[in-house]
Amino acid sequence: MPRIAAAVLAVTFALALAACGGGSSSSSDQSTTVEETSGTSGGDASTSAELDGEVGPGFEIEVKQHGEDAESVSAGTYTLKVEDKSNIHNFHLIGPGLDKVVTEVPFKGEKTATVTLKKGTYTYQCDPHASGGMKGTFEVT
């Protein structure tokens, strides 16, 4: 993380220098680039972070962050929104300090849970079909 912060500082500094030399016309470029940089670094993830879980309607289960498959997420507290599209599946998240059934088997619909993720590997699964491969993992760093 210190490396990323240093890179952000370096980029910001370089842009500030460029803006000084290039006149006022480049000011819009500067703000766009800074926004992209902060988005890529992911921020502190301690507030208003969100994960999306989805299970069903077929034998599939997944967890997404920012619309993409979650493979590596930062430790912190998340609002986990689970969309359970079938009454034969559930959504269960297991990992360091956590063992949370967000939706039960007969339930179908959307449920939200607040989860605190610590460093390690987390497994999300549908309990009745986990042995058949209806599960996945992501890393918390």
Ligand SMILES: [Cu+2]
């Ligand atoms: Cu299932």
